Amino acid sequence: MKLYTYFRSSAAYRVRIALNLKGIAWESACIHLVKDGGQHRRPDYLALNPQGLVPALEDGGQLLTQSLAILEYLEETHPEPPLLPAAALERARVRAVALAIACDIHPINNLRVLTYLRRTLGQPDDTVNAWIRHWIESALAALETMVAPTAGRCCFGDAPTLADVCLVPQLFNARRFDCDLDACPTLLRIDAHCRELPAFRDAAPENQPDAAV
Amino acid sequence: MKLYTYFRSSAAYRVRIALNLKGIAWESACIHLVKDGGQHRRPDYLALNPQGLVPALEDGGQLLTQSLAILEYLEETHPEPPLLPAAALERARVRAVALAIACDIHPINNLRVLTYLRRTLGQPDDTVNAWIRHWIESALAALETMVAPTAGRCCFGDAPTLADVCLVPQLFNARRFDCDLDACPTLLRIDAHCRELPAFRDAAPENQPDAAV
Structure with a gap:
């Protein structure tokens, strides 16, 4: 399989982890979101x-x-x-954690939104950084409450699920923007465990061919 | 089943449509997002x-x-x-449309983000409305391109899928904020068809018990 990816995209990071967990052979097609005015805006990629x-x-x-x-x-x-449990109710709970990250944290803080805040609304860096921290910190605190009852070494028991596949990239972003993570000890413990696993480690931004040097 | 819902929440609107399409009996537990400083912030709901x-x-x-x-x-x-096709590839395409709405349009324009723009960043209504229109109009134009090849009376053929379940509430929002929808004739045609179906009609904001009078 071929993955169009950017080392620092947390959405791409999720898919890299899952490909690795499933043992699927894949190659990178790197799409740099900053270089060349954003390679994702090129007509060949938009096609x-x-x-x-x-x-x-x-x-x-x-x-x-x-x-x-x-x-x-x-x-x-x-x-x-499997990255989802067998029973419908448990599948729904795993998906809810994945979606709480994919819908309610990530899109509000991705590059295009931050660029709009900076360029179109003329907001200074401090305001943009406060925006990022506000959404990530409040959402991760809620996520800590959602995950605590089911957490083992991972969000749901001891084996990775789609919840962990989404959590680890989101915590990478949270650290990158200096978020205060004191309210989420369970999430941090899970993150530390997962990042030791080869599938997660090989998917990490710093281990991608397009990683900034 | 009991649905905690708000008449104008497009995420709740999606679930109302799906419950109706599946013929599942359900009752409303109305959570007013504006009254009482937001009933969704009450301790009993947060629990x-x-x-x-x-x-x-x-x-x-x-x-x-x-x-x-x-x-x-x-x-x-x-x-x-069924609201998803049988084959994995087609399921992925239907989910991609649903997620393009649920991740990349809706969360950037929901009430809490607009409130942050207004109150914390002190942005005037014109700027907030331009924000909403920017994200909805650009995303719907991309969605038009994604959906056009497979569209029948619905996004994928002639029967509703999760794509239509997400599309109709998003277009309700787009109209509410006076978005320019000239770039998406296919989406508008699908929306008009779906809104004639009883499951969609009965789920519409104006037909909910908590609808503003």
């Missing part, structure tokens, strides 16, 4: 993915977009090891 | 849903959160009529 976002995954000549749709696709086409 | 967002769905004493996790749960527990 592949009209949203102009990363990641996108090519499998058998077909292009898939939206990281969570890609994760569900990988789960359906490569069921082992 | 149920730490994120303090609507919708949440109670089924057999269990509480589910996150609209897309709820939609997948309904699909797994009440498979007829």
Whole structure:
């Protein structure tokens, strides 16, 4: 499979982790979101993915977009090891954690929104950084409450699920923006455990071919 | 089932449509997001849903959160009529449209973000309205391109899927904020068709018990 990816995109990071956990062979097609005015805005990339976002995954000549749709696709086409439990209620709980990150934290803090705050609204860096911290810190505190009852070494028991696949990239972002994470000891413990696993380690931004030097 | 809902929440609107399409009996527990300083911030609601967002769905004493996790749960527990195709690739495409709305449009324009722009950043109404229109109009134009190749009367053929369940509430929001929708004739045609269907009509904001009078 070929993954259109950017080392620091947390949505691409999710898919890299899942590909590794499933043991799927994949190669990187690096789309730099900053260089060249943003390679994701080039007509050839927009022709592949009209949203102009990363990641996108090519499998058998077909292009898939939206990281969570890609994760569900990988789960359906490569069921082992499972990243969702078997029972509908537990699946819903795992997906709720993944979606709380993918819908309610990440999109409000991604590059295009921060650029709009800076350039169109003329907000200074301090205000933009406070914006990021506000959304990440309040959302992670709620997530800590959601995850605490089911947490083992991972968010749901001891094996990684889609919740962990989304959590670890979000905590990478939180650290990058100096968020206060004192309210989420369980999430930090899970994150530390997961980042020791080879599938997560190999997917980390600093281990990608396009990582800034 | 009991749905914690707010008439104008487009995430709750999605779940109302899906419950109706599946023919599931449900009752409303109305959580007013504006009255009383926001009933979603009350301790009793936060004890149920730490994120303090609507919708949440109670089924057999269990509480589910996150609209897309709820939609997948309904699909797994009440498979007829299906709101996802059978093949993994097609499922991924339907989910990508649903997620493009649920991740990349809705969260940037929901009440808490608009309130932060107004109150914390002190932005005037014109700027906030331009923010809303910028994100909705650019995203819907991309969505038009994504959906055009597969569209019938609905986003994927002639029967509603999770894509339509997310699209119709998003277009309700787009009209509410006077967005320019000239770039998305296919989406508008699908929306008009779906809104004629009883399941969509009965789920519409104006037909909810908590609708503003």
